Amino acid sequence: MRYLEDFRTGDIHDLGTVTVTAEEIVEFAKRYDPQPFHTDPAAAELSPFGGLVASGWLTASLFMRRYVDTLLAGSACCGSPGIDELRYHRPVRPGDVLRARLTVLGSRPSLSQPDRGIVQPRCELLDADGAPVFSMILHSIFLRRPSATTA
Amino acid sequence: MRYLEDFRTGDIHDLGTVTVTAEEIVEFAKRYDPQPFHTDPAAAELSPFGGLVASGWLTASLFMRRYVDTLLAGSACCGSPGIDELRYHRPVRPGDVLRARLTVLGSRPSLSQPDRGIVQPRCELLDADGAPVFSMILHSIFLRRPSATTA
Numbered sequence: 001m002r003y004l005e006d007f008r009t010g011d012i013h014d015l016g017t018v019t020v021t022a023e024e025i026v027e028f029a030k031r032y033d034p035q036p037f038h039t040d041p042a043a044a045e046l047s048p049f050g051g052l053v054a055s056g057w058l059t060a061s062l063f064m065r066r067y068v069d070t071l072l073a074g075s076a077c078c079g080s081p082g083i084d085e086l087r088y089h090r091p092v093r094p095g096d097v098l099r100a101r102l103t104v105l106g107s108r109p110s111l112s113q114p115d116r117g118i119v120q121p122r123c124e125l126l127d128a129d130g131a132p133v134f135s136m137i138l139h140s141i142f143l144r145r146p147s148a149t150t151a
Numbered sequence: 152m153r154y155l156e157d158f159r160t161g162d163i164h165d166l167g168t169v170t171v172t173a174e175e176i177v178e179f180a181k182r183y184d185p186q187p188f189h190t191d192p193a194a195a196e197l198s199p200f201g202g203l204v205a206s207g208w209l210t211a212s213l214f215m216r217r218y219v220d221t222l223l224a225g226s227a228c229c230g231s232p233g234i235d236e237l238r239y240h241r242p243v244r245p246g247d248v249l250r251a252r253l254t255v256l257g258s259r260p261s262l263s264q265p266d267r268g269i270v271q272p273r274c275e276l277l278d279a280d281g282a283p284v285f286s287m288i289l290h291s292i293f294l295r296r297p298s299a300t301t302a
Binding site for chain 1: 182183184185186188198199200204206207208211212213215216219220223224228229230231232233234235236237238239242294
């Protein structure tokens, strides 16, 4: 079980890679972000993007899945109060293979709820050259390790 | 066609309502955010949330769909460089009926690309009492009205 105390400032976690497909871009966008450059390859070619690009919400969700599979599953995570400085550095396109990386910027116990605290990771998706394609500063709430609160 | 010039500081747009269902919470989370309080009603009851809650990425995506259906469809939108101050004010639960509202905080022509500009809307989902459940400051890029760039 991973608790607040298991996230230390400066820790860097490689969360593995995700491969973006045209099928998933179109399927996600038809439901949540039906703009032509996300849903229609022919219309996308005529758009300012010059081809199909992923909804930013899909890009963020693809990062999230890597975070859950590698760090949040089996953790004492209790959700998030929010996100800051979310940036799309370049469009995400079919065939992109993106590496997810998480860097712990800081963590602190909650002032109002002594059984938990907040971790602030910088979350990134990097392209094959290591350049950031997507980044954000997440605020993730975790319970403190039980021995730490009863000490 | 809606262009950059059609978003004026102070404009408030009612984007209609969205109803949150347990089925959609579970379906979305199984694919993108498989934490037990999003995917498993029984496990969610034992979690700090006391019941099933929506992934924050679903909440944001539900807002996005309202934004596309009411303002972005038939607009000259060219995507987004990012988002600031995204906040989850309280958990979103099955049965919630949330009203989407967009307030234009500002807009400006691009310095580097004279054919477009950036609009900054505050985006919110409000509960039945009008209290914010979700909010963010989005940065949306729109082409300028053709007559404005050739003038």
